[in-house]
Amino acid sequence: MLNHVMPNPSPPGAQKIAAILASAGRHVAARQYQAGHEACLEALKLAPDSGEAYLLLGVIAGDHSNHVKAIELLDRAAALLSPRTRPLALAYKARNFTALNRRSESIAAAEAAGELNPTDAQTLDNLGVVFTRAGLHERAAPYYERATAVQGTPGRFYNLGAALQFLGRFEDARAAYSKCIAMAPHHGQAWSSLTQITRATRETNDIPALEAAFAARARDAEDALNLGHALAKTFEDIGDPAQAMAWLDRAKAGRRAKQPYDPAFDDALFEAATRSANVQRGGGFDGAAPIFVVGMPRTGTTLVDRILSSHSAVASAGELTDFTLVMKRLVRTPSPYVLDAATLDAAAGVDPAVIGEAYVQSVRETLGLTGRFVDKMPLNIFVAAHVLRAIPNARVVCLRRHPADTVLANYRQLFSTQFSYYAYAFGLRETAGYYVKFDRLVRHFEARLPPERFRTVNYEDIVTDFEPNVRALLDFCGLPFEQACLDFHENAGPVATASAAQVRQPLYTSALARWKRYRPALDPAIDVLVAAGCMTTDQA
Numbered sequence: 223m224l225n226h227v228m229p230n231p232s233p234p235g236a237q238k239i240a241a242i243l244a245s246a247g248r249h250v251a252a253r254q255y256q257a258g259h260e261a262c263l264e265a266l267k268l269a270p271d272s273g274e275a276y277l278l279l280g281v282i283a284g285d286h287s288n289h290v291k292a293i294e295l296l297d298r299a300a301a302l303l304s305p306r307t308r309p310l311a312l313a314y315k316a317r318n319f320t321a322l323n324r325r326s327e328s329i330a331a332a333e334a335a336g337e338l339n340p341t342d343a344q345t346l347d348n349l350g351v352v353f354t355r356a357g358l359h360e361r362a363a364p365y366y367e368r369a370t371a372v373q374g375t376p377g378r379f380y381n382l383g384a385a386l387q388f389l390g391r392f393e394d395a396r397a398a399y400s401k402c403i404a405m406a407p408h409h410g411q412a413w414s415s416l417t418q419i420t421r422a423t424r425e426t427n428d429i430p431a432l433e434a435a436f437a438a439r440a441r442d443a444e445d446a447l448n449l450g451h452a453l454a455k456t457f458e459d460i461g462d463p464a465q466a467m468a469w470l471d472r473a474k475a476g477r478r479a480k481q482p483y484d485p486a487f488d489d490a491l492f493e494a495a496t497r498s499a500n501v502q503r504g505g506g507f508d509g510a511a512p513i514f515v516v517g518m519p520r521t522g523t524t525l526v527d528r529i530l531s532s533h534s535a536v537a538s539a540g541e542l543t544d545f546t547l548v549m550k551r552l553v554r555t556p557s558p559y560v561l562d563a564a565t566l567d568a569a570a571g572v573d574p575a576v577i578g579e580a581y582v583q584s585v586r587e588t589l590g591l592t593g594r595f596v597d598k599m600p601l602n603i604f605v606a607a608h609v610l611r612a613i614p615n616a617r618v619v620c621l622r623r624h625p626a627d628t629v630l631a632n633y634r635q636l637f638s639t640q641f642s643y644y645a646y647a648f649g650l651r652e653t654a655g656y657y658v659k660f661d662r663l664v665r666h667f668e669a670r671l672p673p674e675r676f677r678t679v680n681y682e683d684i685v686t687d688f689e690p691n692v693r694a695l696l697d698f699c700g701l702p703f704e705q706a707c708l709d710f711h712e713n714a715g716p717v718a719t720a721s722a723a724q725v726r727q728p729l730y731t732s733a734l735a736r737w738k739r740y741r742p743a744l745d746p747a748i749d750v751l752v753a754a755g756c757m758t759t760d761q762a
Contacts (some may be wrong), residue, residue, distance in 0.1 A: 239265055243274050255282050273302030277311050280318075289318040309340035313348035320355050323547050323560070325588045328352055336365075343373035350381055356588065357540040359388040370398075376406035383415060392419050408435040410448030414636055417452040422459035429456055443476035444639060450474070451636040458634075467743035470633060471650075477639060478648040485655065487562070488646065491604060492659045494563035498607040499670040501570045506614045507578030512539075512585075513596045513699050516603040517621035518660055519644070520631035522681035526619060527598040528710040529692055533701055537591050541599040545609060548580045561604060561643065569608055578612035601643055603660070606667060610675050617699050618671075620664055623681040625756045626737035629654045629747045654750035661756050674698075685731050 242265045249258035259282055262275040269275070280295035296315040300308050312335035319328035332352040340346060350365035366382035383398030399416040402409050413432060422428070432453050439445035450473020457465040513530060515523050531538035546561045553568035569577065585591055602609065606618045623631070633653045637644035646656040667676055677698050684691045692707050706712075711728050737744055751757040 235268055239269050239272065242268070243272070243278070246275070246278050250278050250281055253285070255285065258282060271302055273299045273304075273307070273311070276302065277307070277314070280311065281314055284314060284318045284321070287321070289321045292318045305338055309335040309338045310342065310345045310348075312338075313340070313345045313352070316352040317348055320352055323543065325356050325544075326584070329356055329358075329588055341372065343369045343375075343378065346372065347378050347381060350385065354381070354385060354388075357542070358589075359385055363389060370401075374401065374405075376402045376409055376412070379405070380409065380412045380415070383412065387415065387419055395419060407431070408439050408445065408449075410435070410439060410442075410445035410452075414448040414452040414455075417455045422456045424460045427456050427460060429453065432456065440476075443480045447473050447477045447639070448636065451634075454634065463739045464743060466634075467740055474648045481639065481642075481645055481648065483645045483648060483652050485646075485652070488656060488659060490563035491561070491566070492663050494566035495604040495607070495663055496666050498566055498570065498605075499667055501607060501611060503611045503614075504574075506574040506612050507576075507582060508614050509579070510582040510613060511594055511615035511617070511700070512582070512613065513594065514602050514606070514609055514616060514618045515596055515598040515621070516606060516618060517600055517664075518603075518623075518628055518632060518657065519600050519637075520635050521621040521623040521628055522679075522684060523598050523600055523621050525681075525684065525710070526621060526679065526695070527596050528713050529695065529707050530596050530699065530701075532706040532710045532713045533696070533704050534706070535594055535701060536699075537593065537595045539585055539589055539591060539595045539597050542585065542597045543599060544584045545577075545581050545597070545599075545602060545605055548577055548584065549605070549608065552577065552580070559642075561601060566604065566608070569605075574608075574612040577608065581612065603663070606676060607671060610671060616675070618676045619695065619698070620667070620676070620678045621681055622664065622678050624735070624737070625657055625661070625751045626744065626748055627733070627735065629657050629751070630737045630740055630744060631733075632656075633747070650744070650747050651750055654747035658750065658754040658756055661754075682734060685729055685734065688729055 242261050246258045246261035246265065249255070249261060258278060262279050262282075265272050265275040276295050276299035280292045280299055283289075283292035283295055293315055296311045296318070299311040300315070303311055312331050316328045316331035316335065319325075319331060329352070332349050335345060335349060340349070346365045346369035350362045350369060353359070353362035353365065363382070363385040366378065366385050370378050370382050379398050379402035383395045383402065386392075386395035386398060396416060396419065399412045402412040403416070406412070413428075413435060417428070417432075432449060436446060436449040436453065439449060450469050454466040454469040454473065457463070457469060513536070515526050515530070517523050527538055530536050543560060546565070549569040549572070550560045550565050552572050553565055555562065555564040555568055557564060559565070585595065585597070589595075602618075603620060606620070609616050609618060629650075632644075632647050633650055635644075635647060637647055646652045664678060668678060679691070679695060689708060693703055696703055696707060737748075741748075748757065752759055
C-alpha cells in the first residue's frame with residue numbers, strides 16, 4: 223500500500239533512513255501499527271523533516287479513527303514531501319475529512335491532490351473513494367479506472383464496479399466485479415453487487431460458486447451476510463422464495479449475533495421525532511425550496527427522486543446527511559450519533575433560520591447546486607418537522623408502501639453494516655416492529671404538519687395510476703408538468719442506491735404484493751403487523 227513512499231536521497235545515511243521507512247510502510251500495510259509507529263519515530267530521529275514518516279504516522283492515526291490528529295500529521299507531510307508524493311498525503315487527508323463528515327474540506331483536499339496529477343494507484347483509489355462518498359460519482363469513476371489500470375487489486379476493481387453501477391454502466395460494472403471475483407473468489411461485496419445487477423435463471427446462475435464461497439467464509443459475519451444475500455437474490459430470480467428466505471436468515475444470523483439490535487435507541491428517536499411536530503413554526507430561511515423525499519427504504523423513494531429530478535428545474539442531490547449534521551454541529555449533543563433523540567430535542571431551541579441557511583449553503587457549496595434539488599435521504603423522516611420549520615419553502619414527500627411489502631423489502635435489503643440506523647433489518651420481527659413505529663410517526667405527522675408542505679404518497683398508487691399521480695406530485699412541489707417526468711427511466715443521472723438498476727427501466731408492477739409469495743416464512747412479521755393494527759386479519 224505504502225511501500226513506494228521513499229525519502230529524498232539527500233542527507234547522510236539516506237540508505238538507512240530509506241530502509242527504516244520501507245520497513246515502516248510494510249508494517250502499516252500489514253496493519254502492524256505499533257511496529258510501524260516505532261519505525262517512523264526512529265526515522266524522524268535521523269531525519270526530523272521526513273515527510274514520509276509523517277505521512278505514515280498520519281495513516282496510522284486515521285486508521286485508529288484519530289482523524290483530527292491524522293489531518294495535522296498529513297498537513298505536515300504534505301508540506302515536506304516532493305510533488306510526486308504529496309498527492310498521497312492530500313488524498314489521505316481528504317479521506318479523514320470524509321470520516322469527520324466535513325465534506326467541503328474533503329473535496330477541497332481531493333481536488334488539490336488531483337491538480338498534482340497523481341499516478342500511483344493508492345492515491346487514485348483514495349480520490350475515487352472521497353468523491354464517491356461525497357456523492358460525486360461521475361468524478362469518482364475516472365480515478366478508479368486509472369487506479370485499476372496502474373495496479374488492479376480486488377478492492378480497486380470492486381470500487382470501480384460500484385461507481386460504474388451507480389452511473390448506469392452495468393456491463394462495465396459486471397466486468398469490474400468479475401475481475402474482482404477472479405482475483406478473490408470469496409469476495410462477498412463483489413458477489414452481492416454482481417448478483418444485484420444480473421438476472422439469474424435456472425439454466426444460468428452462480429449458485430455452486432456462491433455456496434462454495436459461503437462455506438469458505440461462513441465464520442466471517444460480513445462476508446456471510448453479503449454472500450447469503452447474493453444467494454437469496456439468486457434463488458428469488460429462479461422462482462424459489464422459500465430458499466431465498468432461508469438464505470436471508472442464514473446470512474443475517476452471524477451479523478445479528480455480532481451487532482444485536484437495540485430497539486430502545488429507535489424508540490427514543492421516534493418519540494423525539496413525534497415531539498418535534500409540536501415545535502412552533504415561524505421564521506426560517508426562505509432562500510431555497512428543496513424537496514425532501516423520505517420514508518422507509520425500498521418504498522419508492524428513488525423512483526420519486528428520479529421522477530422529480532427528471533424535471534428541467536430540479537436536480538438530484540442524492541442521499542444527504544447534511545441536515546442532521548448541521549443540527550448536530552449547532553447543538554453539540556455529546557452522543558457519537560449524528561441523529562439521536564437528544565439532538566432532535568435540542569434543535570428545537572435553535573434559530574430555524576440558522577439551521578436552514580447552513581443546510582442550503584452546505585449543499586450548494588459542495589455539490590454546486592444553485593436551483594431546486596431533491597434530498598432523498600430516507601432517514602430525514604425523523605427531521606421532517608425541523609425541515610419545515612427551518613426552510614419554509616421546502617416540501618416533504620413521504621413514501622408509503624403496503625406494510626408487509628415494506629417489511630419484506632427491508633429484510634431483503636443489504637444495508638451497510640457501518641450504518642447502525644438500519645440494524646433492525648437483521649431480524650424479521652424486528653423489521654416489522656420498526657415499521658409499526660414508522661407508521662405511527664407518519665400518521666402523527668399527517669395530523670400535525672401542514673398538508674400543503676408535507677404529503678404522503680403511496681407507492682402502489684404511483685405504479686398503478688402513474689400520470690395522474692405524477693401530475694399531483696409536481697403540483698404539490700410547485701412545478702409545472704413536463705413529459706420528461708413520465709420518462710424518468712431515461713434520466714442519465716447517477717443512482718447510488720439499491721434501486722440503481724430498477725429505476726433505469728420503464729415502470730413495472732411486478733413488485734406489488736410480493737409479500738404473498740414469501741409466506742409462510744413471512745408470517746412472524748405479519749403477526750406483528752396485525753397485532754399493531756397495521757394490517758387486519760382479513761388482509762393477512
